[in-house]
Amino acid sequence: MVDPGPEDPDHQQAVLDACGGKIHTILVTHSHHDHEAGAQALARLADAPIYGGTHGQNPDALTLPGLSPVRTPGHTMDHVCIDIGDGRLLSGDHIMGWSTSVILRAPNGSMSAYLASLKDNQTRNYATLFSAHGPPVTEPAPFIASLLKSRLNRIARTRDALTSTPQPEPQLLAGLYRNLPRNLSRAAAEMLGSMLEYLEAQGEAVHTTEGWRRD
Incomplete structure (x- = not known):
């Protein structure tokens, strides 16, 4: 998942559902609110790591x-x-x-x-x-x-x-x-x-x- 968007529970559940209930990794292109605000909540919901943005790991470490x-x-x-x-x-x-x-x-x-x-x-x-x-x-x-x-x-x-x-x-x-x-x-x-x-x-x-x- 790239740029999970706003911190909104309904949106995050819709994203997870659209991905068949499984998100392996969350990627954030940059630390602006409309791109990363929901990343942490979605990461908890999906039990997935974050790369990039304010709260993620170094995107250079991505190995997908x-x-x-x-x-x-x-x-x-x-x-x-x-x-x-x-x-x-x-x-x-x-x-x-x-x-x-x-x-x-x-x-x-x-x-x-x-x-x-x-x-x-x-x-x-x-x-x-x-x-x-x-x-x-x-x-x-x-x-x-x-x-x-x-x-x-x-x-x-x-x-x-x-x-x-x-x-x-x-x-x-x-x-x-x-x-x-x-x-x-x-x-x-x-x-x-x-x-x-x-x-x-x-x-x-x-x-x-x-x-x-x-x-």
């Missing part, structure tokens, strides 16, 4: 035949995908079929790590990606290339918004994400923070007490 963990830090630093063979990857929130993934700022996530994870995925020649949200990605190569291009374009826009005068993040956010719905403001702030950290690591931005400026 035909399954291989693939470390994909970025969205979160503990994110791991599961290679299930025959060119198929369970991609969690790293690559989603319906939307781009929010990349959290340090220490919870990293834009640099995310870009490196995408580039690593490109070398693996997957045939199909099954994400935690959205439909399967049946043409991974152009899809991943598009994600990379989109991220790099957004980073370039962020770099271009910097000036020699420091700007606080809310000011940059308002300029870069115009007419942003209120329910997306937190995600956008995290994305902006991760891009600014990336630019700082590249020597293209400087963080001061007054905000961010061009280096």
